[in-house]
Amino acid sequence: MLRLTDIHITFNPGTATEVRALRGVNLDIPEGEFVTVIGSNGAGKSTLLSAVVGTVKPDTGSIWLDTDDVTDWPAAKRARHVGRVFQEPRLGTCSSLTIEENLALAAARGKHRSLKLALGGRGQKTLFAEQLEKLGLGLENRMGTPIGSLSGGQRQAVSLLMATLLPMKILVLDEHTAALDPSAADKVLTLSAEIAETRKLTTLMVTHSMRDALAYGSRTLMMNAGRIVLDIKGEERSKLTVTDLLERFGKAAGTVIDDDQLMLA
Numbered sequence: 001m002l003r004l005t006d007i008h009i010t011f012n013p014g015t016a017t018e019v020r021a022l023r024g025v026n027l028d029i030p031e032g033e034f035v036t037v038i039g040s041n042g043a044g045k046s047t048l049l050s051a052v053v054g055t056v057k058p059d060t061g062s063i064w065l066d067t068d069d070v071t072d073w074p075a076a077k078r079a080r081h082v083g084r085v086f087q088e089p090r091l092g093t094c095s096s097l098t099i100e101e102n103l104a105l106a107a108a109r110g111k112h113r114s115l116k117l118a119l120g121g122r123g124q125k126t127l128f129a130e131q132l133e134k135l136g137l138g139l140e141n142r143m144g145t146p147i148g149s150l151s152g153g154q155r156q157a158v159s160l161l162m163a164t165l166l167p168m169k170i171l172v173l174d175e176h177t178a179a180l181d182p183s184a185a186d187k188v189l190t191l192s193a194e195i196a197e198t199r200k201l202t203t204l205m206v207t208h209s210m211r212d213a214l215a216y217g218s219r220t221l222m223m224n225a226g227r228i229v230l231d232i233k234g235e236e237r238s239k240l241t242v243t244d245l246l247e248r249f250g251k252a253a254g255t256v257i258d259d260d261q262l263m264l265a
Contacts, residue, residue, distance in 0.1 A: 001031040001202050002052070002170060007061035009047055009226075021047040022058070023226040031169075034196050034203040034217030038210060038249075043223040045206045049172050052204065054078040065169065079109050083163030085156070085192075087175040092159035095148030099139060099158060102147050103128045106162035131161055135191060153184025157191055164195050171196055173205040177212075189216060210242045220245075224253040 007025040012018050022044050029035055039045050050056035051063065054075035062071045070078055086092050093102050107124070125143070132140040135157050139150075147155060156176060164171060173192060177185035193216055196203040207213050213220050219233035222245075229252035232240065240248070 001033075001066060002029040003027070003064040004048075004051070005062045005064075007048075007051060007058045007063070009051060009056060009058055013059075020226050022051065025061075025226070025228060027221075027228065029202055029204070031202055032200045033219060034193070035205070035219045035221060036213040036217045037204060037206045037221045037223060038208070038213045039223035040253075042225075044226040045223055046174055047226075048223070049084070049174050049204060049206060052170065053082050053084050053172055080166075081168055082170045082172060083166075083168050084172040084174065085159050085163050085176040087178045089152050089155040089159055089179065090148075092162060093147045093155060096146060098144050099132070099147050099150075100125065100128055100143040102158065103131075103143075103162060103165065106165045109166060131165065132158075135161065151184065152180050153187055156180060156184070156188050160188065160191055160195065164199060164201070168199075169202060171199075171201040171203045173203065175206050175208060178208065192216075210245050214240060214242065214245060222249050222252060224249075229253055 004025055004027040007022050008020075009022040010018060010020050019042075025044070025048065027048075037045050037048065047056060051058055054070070054073055054077070058071065062069055064070065065078075065081055084092075094105070097105070104124070128143060129140040132143070137154055137157060139145075139154065139158065147158060150158070156179075160176070171192075176192070177188050180188060189212060192203075192205070195201070203217065205216065214237070218237070219231070220237055221228050222230035222232075230248060232248075
């Protein structure tokens with residue numbers, strides 16, 4: 001389904017601020033697999049996701065989606081197949097527009113349409129209401145509410161819905177609960193897992209929480225200094241505790257990893 005081969009990405013090459021963000025990353029994810037990605041700051045997690053969605057182009061290497069080489073595809077073209085939810089809820093939505101208007105723009109993703117044209121008739125509004133109802137937040141009765149007036153958790157739930165509104169193949173979650181309080185984060189994580197399972201989406205979720213990295217999905221990648229240093233799944237993963245994972249990560253990274261580098265909750 002998704003395959004990355006020998007991906008290298010360097011920012012500001014040849015300067016004093018050069019950063020080798022990804023160093024020969026190889027990754028093969030079958031259709032429908034939910035993969036969590038963890039690592040300390042600067043490990044390359046968000047750059048990996050950016051390479052997948054197309055906002056950062058690799059210096060070398062290739063990215064394949066099914067039988068298509070999408071390495072040179074711009075983000076707009078990949079948006080037909082890939083949905084992304086950001087850490088900050090405001091990045092995925094437009095504060096001044098209503099819930100319905102935000103959903104309409106999401107439904108028109110990849111098309112050259114104005115907001116007026118994107119807004120459909122009664123049938124589209126009914127569809128939006130049905131999708132919002134599944135969130136269990138009562139937002140189906142507030143579609144005329146500016147999305148900027150919602151709580152962080154509500155707004156991120158709508159962002160998740162917007163990212164998966166159209167038929168798609170890959171869901172990318174970039175620390176999408178980091179800005180939420182614990183209760184809202186739990187709700188959004190549960191919704192994410194439910195949507196991924198129901199839609200059989202191939203999912204990449206970056207998190208700083210080692211508990212969440214083990215609690216969600218079926219496979220966990222650990223990144224350090226631009227490389228994947230551990231790839232754990234199946235029975236091996238199911239037996240790991242947070243303490244075990246922290247110890248494994250420290251050994252793989254060749255350094256002591258403490259709670260300041262990787263949050264445990």
